[in-house]
Amino acid sequence: MKKYLYFVIATLVLTSCSKEEKPIVVTAENYHQTVDKITDIMVHDIFSPPVASRIYAYSNLAAYQIMRQENKDLIDFTSKFEELKPIPEADTTANINFKLAALVAKMEIGKKLIFSENVLTTYRDSLYTKWKKTNEVEFNSSKDYGLAVARHLSAWIDKDNYKETRTMPKYSVYSDDPARWQPTPPSYMDGIEPHWPKIRPFTLDSASQFKPAPHPEFSLKKGTAFYDELIEVYEIKNEMERKGDESEEMKIAQFWDCNPYVSTQRGHLMFATKKITPGGHWMGICKIASKKAGLDFAQSSYAYTTTAIALADGFISCWDEKYRSNLVRPETLINKLIDDNWKPVLQTPPFPEYSSGHSVVSGAASIVLTRIFGDDFHFEDDTEVKYGLPVRTFTSFSHAANEAAISRLYGGIHYRSAVENGIIQGRNLGNHVVENLNIKPLTY
Template sequence: MSKKIQGAFFLFLFLSIANFSCQKEVSEDLLQEKNAATANKAGVNGHLQQTKTFSSEVITKWLDMQLAMFRIPLPAGTGTQATDRAMAYCGIAAYEAVVNGMPAYQSLEGQLTDFPEMPKTEPGKAYHWAASANAALAEMSRKLFPTTAAANKTAMDNLESSLNATYATEVNDATLQRSIAFGKEVATRVFAWAATDGSANVNPPYVPPVGWGLWVPTAATPPVNPYAYQRRLLVPGSSNNTDIELLPTFSTDPTSAFYAIVKEIYDVSKTLTAEQKAMADYFKDAPGYGAGGTYVAAFVQALNIVDFSLDKAALAYAKIGLAQHDATIILFVRKYIYNIMRPVTYIRLYIDPAWSTYIPTPNHPEFPSGHATITGGALTMMSNVFGEKFPMTLHTYDYLGYAPRSYSTFTQMGLDIANSRIYGGIHYRLTCERSIMQGKKVAENILSTIKFLKE
């Protein structure tokens, strides 16, 4: 496939994402205005101040706090949390902590898989919704990151206290304490639900199947996430119709289609430009923020650009978290069904025994691509939230000395993320192209299933 055709494919794909997202955004905005007007006129919930009157600062500050806890390498003796779990459950808790101050919106009760009943606010009583979100995110962060570094635990306490000190100057103590108690109760229920999602299951060491063309572990460490099928998808039906076309049949014949997709990776590796290397380095995760951290960092930076109110930020948090979470589970389930061999294994066996990838190969099967699948899901949601045309410059890895990367659309960002795995030598081009489509479908399923707005 020529570079022009490859570029056209990705452009078509992401424009379709943008079109879907923009249509959804326009219809949602119109419905929101209608429902909000009706709800406000009726005095729904009777609360004195709506969520939209607060800034999104509480959410951006807690996301920044969590990014610090995702950062790899971790201090010795500490641990972190899977990015997709933290993003999803914290996003849900933040949304539930403030949705009662959003007259046009509704709780996710009865919509997410096995989701518990959420606490109810007191009609006619005032709530400081930023304080509720602060309490919920502080509680969720402590529970999700129990083995983080001592400095991070102190930073969490300080952040919560600092925000509450500000809120204490804005409302009376009764309102502040009522709001904090509500947020904490939301987090308690969300975390209890999260604890039953299967991620803590104890399983025997995974032994990969052995056979012609099958994946061979690429590191001495345990395979990554082989029991993903035991984890709970948060949105019913999010995996519907997400099967994607498989790669060509495995073959070592130099005239075969499979050999051709491997040979492309080998040939590309021999002529990598400085820009291609920079792209591979920027999105390789380690050192950095770990798998999925790219989207958390991009989300925070986008929020800082648009200066959303708290209601929009909480809604965006929930949407992006749900897409990232379910896309991660779906892609890992498929990886261990197909067990496709990585380029490094094939090339060393059949082309060049001395060959090495530009970046380390993750220790899990090749197909589908984690980066590309999550890109399809997360960027579909970001287009839905912020719009496809969204100029931004990523400063995610300024602290590592990497040059900032600028984009005018989420399409451009997605191209970089997908292509970075090709230049890194760890994924076939067809895998990246098809995996983006899988993630896109996951996000579309979520957007068509979950009803955030009241009907």
């Protein structure tokens, strides 16, 4: 009997020890899932495209900075960003799982910046329970380090002027100038984020560093460049209607809509149709490329972080021009001058026309992704499947960016100059991000 008891006790002790020593496995797929979870919450919370880009940049940067503690070959961004100090050093005597700590910091920063904290907390706690059950000692030391890094970065994040812009005055729309932007149907919302150029950028010297070429001088006189571009928007939609809903132009416009502010009116009720932002779409493309290339956790973090920084600086650059030029949207002029019943294919988003935000950030993101994955990276883009749209195939990131840009003309929400000059603006900015951060291709 005693021998049996000794055997049972010894078995329990060995089982307990082996359970404690079992390492916690955190994979690249866990990283992708966390990015997706934050995206889903932002769609639910209806974040504007600029604000969403800020969340992507900071949450991914938190994870990336921790991964540098494990992989010193990764580029150190600390000296690149204004007032950013090195994160706390990891205790080499502690049993720290850097991948786990990276996700802890990423989720903690994400939770700080979103509205629906409870959703991310529930997701986080499900991971915590699994990790803790696998190895409590490793989990606790890794979590503590991740939280310490998140606290360190939070202090820096709080100094980027975002909180100050929340109390600044709304954009004034009262003007007799016909060239000036006016709210558009159906919601007639105020201009979104008029003070976004005041947000601290990541790599830019100033918000106006990549100021685009000017749009054609405003004129409603037939034969002028501006009037011709206005008529082009009107005629393109007429041609698309003749071709029908299955036209390639219609498919492109709908695929790249990415407007989180779409409102639908039924009788006296108006409700929002929630969609992904342009930045969210490009983060989705980053995920597709990372998975196709088989990137590991650290490499995926690198790709997401550099892409997110390009997107964030792209929105700062674009919004600087939008509220400087304050250009009226095609819908406003077409309704006033040509056809008061005309509606664009896509719903006009609530901010000035020039330059095209999707064109700018698509150009910027495509440059960074091309640098990481190569010029001729073929991929199938299924980012919009969950929003009811089919998969589209692209031969390169540049191909996708060009299509995203022209979709704004097909959608009837931008003039040609906003599209063509916008993607140049974005690519110039993207090249700057690549050079400033010394982004290198990944071997995979």
